[in-house]
Amino acid sequence: MSVSLPLRDRKIDIFFVVLFSVFTVTSLISDLLPTVGVDFSRPTGNFFVDSNYWYAHDADPLFMHPPDWMRIVTGLSAFVYMPFYVVLVLALVTGKNWIQLPAVMYATMIVTLTGIVVFGVEFFGDPATRTGDPAKFLAFNLAYVLVPLLLLIRMRAPLPFTRRF
Numbered sequence: 001m002s003v004s005l006p007l008r009d010r011k012i013d014i015f016f017v018v019l020f021s022v023f024t025v026t027s028l029i030s031d032l033l034p035t036v037g038v039d040f041s042r043p044t045g046n047f048f049v050d051s052n053y054w055y056a057h058d059a060d061p062l063f064m065h066p067p068d069w070m071r072i073v074t075g076l077s078a079f080v081y082m083p084f085y086v087v088l089v090l091a092l093v094t095g096k097n098w099i100q101l102p103a104v105m106y107a108t109m110i111v112t113l114t115g116i117v118v119f120g121v122e123f124f125g126d127p128a129t130r131t132g133d134p135a136k137f138l139a140f141n142l143a144y145v146l147v148p149l150l151l152l153i154r155m156r157a158p159l160p161f162t163r164r165f
Contacts, residue, residue, distance in 0.1 A: 002162040004095030010161065012154060013092045019147050020092070024085040030055075031077035034066045041065070059136035062121060062129040073113055081106065095161035107152035115145040 007013060029048050034040070040053045041064060056064035066074065084106055091099035119141070122131045131137040154160060 002159060004097070004161040007093055007095065010095070013095075013161075016147070016151060016154070017089050017092050019143070020085045020089050023144070023147075024082055024089070027077045027082035027085065031074040031082070034063065035071050035075040035078045037071075055136075055140060057132075059133040059140065060122065060131055062125075062131075070118075073118060076109075076113065081110070097159045097161055100155045100158075100160055103151055103155045107148040107155070110148040111145055111152075114141070119145070 007017075030052060033048060033052055038049060038052070040049060040056045043050045043053050052063070062070060084102065088099060088103060088106070090096075121129065122137060123134070124130075
């Protein structure tokens with residue numbers, strides 16, 4: 001017989017719950033807006049637009065004027081990853097083992113799209129679209145690759161939330 005451990009006994013999952021809850025909010029603020037074509041080329045007085053302007057102006061010129069492929073990447077985050085984060089958080093809180101395969105699929109996608117494509121373009125792409133401030137770019141973006149990698153490690157064992165009796 002197997003029983004899921006309570007969340008209080010799965011400290012690492014508390015870490016994931018907090019971070020993926022934050023990722024839910026940042027997907028809404030930072031990824032939905034460029035996907036739907038909000039202009040970040042100048043401050044507007046709107047907190048969300050100006051937050052994206054501040055980030056894009058200093059650290060990520062590609063984000064300020066996203067090409068179509070980048071809008072597809074941000075669209076995946078806004079319309080696929082964001083709802084997944086909500087489901088993931090609920091599954092982590094309740095210890096539902098069925099989240100294992102979707103979590104592995106998500107982590108693989110995010111590492112490939114963000115880790116390879118976006119970081120590759122940011123650091124090795126056209127000089128006009130390269131990051132203006134690598135430290136700021138990494139401060140804002142590295143967690144979106146490292147945390148899914150940690151989740152992938154967390155989900156490697158069968159029945160990740162279960163103790164066998």
